Amino acid sequence: MDTTHGANRIGNGHEEPHGHTEALPHHKVPYFLIFGVLVVLTIVTVAVAFLDIHNEIVKVLLALTIASIKASAVALFFMHLKFEGKLIYLILIVPLLLCILLVCALIPDIVHGTPFNPVTPLPGVTGHS
Amino acid sequence: MSETILDHGYIPEEHAPDPVIGHGDPTMPGKIGIWLFLASEIMFFIGILGTYIILRSGAPEMFASHAKVLNKTAAGINTLVLILSSLTVALAVDAAQRGLRTRTAAMLGITLACAVTFLGIKYIEYSDKLGTLSGHSMGHQTLVHTEGKQSFVYDGHVHVAHKPGVGGKGGEEIDPDRIELKGYRIPAPEIGLNLHAISEHDIKERSGQKEEETWTLDKKGIGTAVRYGPQKNNFFACYYATTGVHALHVIGGLIPMSILCIQALRGKLLPYHVEYTGLYWHFVDLVWIFLFPLLYLI
Numbered sequence: 001m002d003t004t005h006g007a008n009r010i011g012n013g014h015e016e017p018h019g020h021t022e023a024l025p026h027h028k029v030p031y032f033l034i035f036g037v038l039v040v041l042t043i044v045t046v047a048v049a050f051l052d053i054h055n056e057i058v059k060v061l062l063a064l065t066i067a068s069i070k071a072s073a074v075a076l077f078f079m080h081l082k083f084e085g086k087l088i089y090l091i092l093i094v095p096l097l098l099c100i101l102l103v104c105a106l107i108p109d110i111v112h113g114t115p116f117n118p119v120t121p122l123p124g125v126t127g128h129s
Numbered sequence: 130m131s132e133t134i135l136d137h138g139y140i141p142e143e144h145a146p147d148p149v150i151g152h153g154d155p156t157m158p159g160k161i162g163i164w165l166f167l168a169s170e171i172m173f174f175i176g177i178l179g180t181y182i183i184l185r186s187g188a189p190e191m192f193a194s195h196a197k198v199l200n201k202t203a204a205g206i207n208t209l210v211l212i213l214s215s216l217t218v219a220l221a222v223d224a225a226q227r228g229l230r231t232r233t234a235a236m237l238g239i240t241l242a243c244a245v246t247f248l249g250i251k252y253i254e255y256s257d258k259l260g261t262l263s264g265h266s267m268g269h270q271t272l273v274h275t276e277g278k279q280s281f282v283y284d285g286h287v288h289v290a291h292k293p294g295v296g297g298k299g300g301e302e303i304d305p306d307r308i309e310l311k312g313y314r315i316p317a318p319e320i321g322l323n324l325h326a327i328s329e330h331d332i333k334e335r336s337g338q339k340e341e342e343t344w345t346l347d348k349k350g351i352g353t354a355v356r357y358g359p360q361k362n363n364f365f366a367c368y369y370a371t372t373g374v375h376a377l378h379v380i381g382g383l384i385p386m387s388i389l390c391i392q393a394l395r396g397k398l399l400p401y402h403v404e405y406t407g408l409y410w411h412f413v414d415l416v417w418i419f420l421f422p423l424l425y426l427i
Contacts, residue, residue: 029219031216034216035213038212042205046426048426049201049426063422063426063427067418067421071415071418074215074414088160088164091165092168094168095171098175099172099179102176112187113187
């Protein structure tokens with residue numbers, strides 16, 4: 001074994017231990033196309049914000065759906081998740097499930113304050129003159 | 130002599146390959162490591178975001194009203210800047226895997242420029258609310274000011290006031306006793322007003338003003354003043370927590386990227402390291418993709 005393995009080099013020194021070049025696996029990904037999709041979806045996100053939706057749940061779900069599509073585009077293509085093995089998917093699925101579990105577990109802690117009125121009476125004052 | 134993990138990054142199989150199960154290329158330990166780290170970071174962010182979701186559910190109108198105070202244009206530009214940086218870092222990883230050293234350095238350089246732009250725009254957003262470091266702008270505040278018998282609730286941006294100069298216009302000298310406020314005002318109601326719960330949007334609606342007006346106020350007349358910092362209300366606490374922690378992650382990502390860029394320029398290409406740093410950077414972009422609509426747009 002070469003005892004000066006990596007001792008004089010700046011990098012990790014393990015790139016070519018036996019002197020042969022291996023092409024690192026790289027997949028053909030249409031980066032610019034995905035970038036275009038992301039920009040379009042960002043414009044869609046902003047446009048949807050101008051729609052006057054009064055139902056809070058619908059607003060949140062719509063925003064989260066568009067954000068999830070953008071996130072999937074980044075994760076599957078930019079992060080090469082589409083070409084990864086089962087282990088990486090397992091590492092990802094666990095926190096995603098735990099996220100949903102966390103938010104659901106916090107639901108009993110939602111505290112509805114007094115009806116929104118920034119003019120709150122001082123203690124002892126009835127609020128009517 | 131059997132090989133160790135240092136030789137290839139994984140320990141190669143020493144027995145005959147299994148005739149039934151196709152194992153394919155083994156995943157590099159470094160890649161598993163970075164994905165495990167990203168998994169823990171997902172849990173980190175969902176802690177803060179989950180808190181935001183729950184707090185918002187408790188006071189949806191207040192949150193929606195205060196979200197209107199934020200600068201959507203700046204955040205939109207930041208979103209596009211981060212998406213561009215994701216593209217360039219993906220191209221850097223691709224170039225590194227092909228062995229193209231100068232292209233890797235160039236792409237990493239553009240990513241770094243995008244990151245610095247993001248932080249700059251973030252500084253503009255924060256200083257708009259909290260005030261500049263020089264102290265010339267004292268940020269965005271909601272305050273009650275009494276002059277004689279009249280009390281008003283003001284909401285707007287506070288600057289240092291200048292002593293009147295020659296000809297009646299504002300001079301050069303700073304007036305230490307007064308401040309200048311540009312925004313909206315309503316007459317202070319007789320019963321207690323929750324300055325923390327009211328936003329500039331609410332005051333603008335109640336004031337009937339079409340646009341911002343400027344007043345010069347005597348500091349002695351100021352009663353309660355609430356800055357638009359994390360102390361303002363739950364919305365702003367969540368806003369500063371999420372965006373602040375995200376900005377720290379951006380700064381954290383800058384460090385390995387700068388090191389790799391400099392190494393590439395000095396002749397050392399590290400494709401695995403570029404790939405893993407790229408994965409981290411994509412995650413930072415992902416978090417912002419969720420933060421932007423959740424904080425600014427709904």
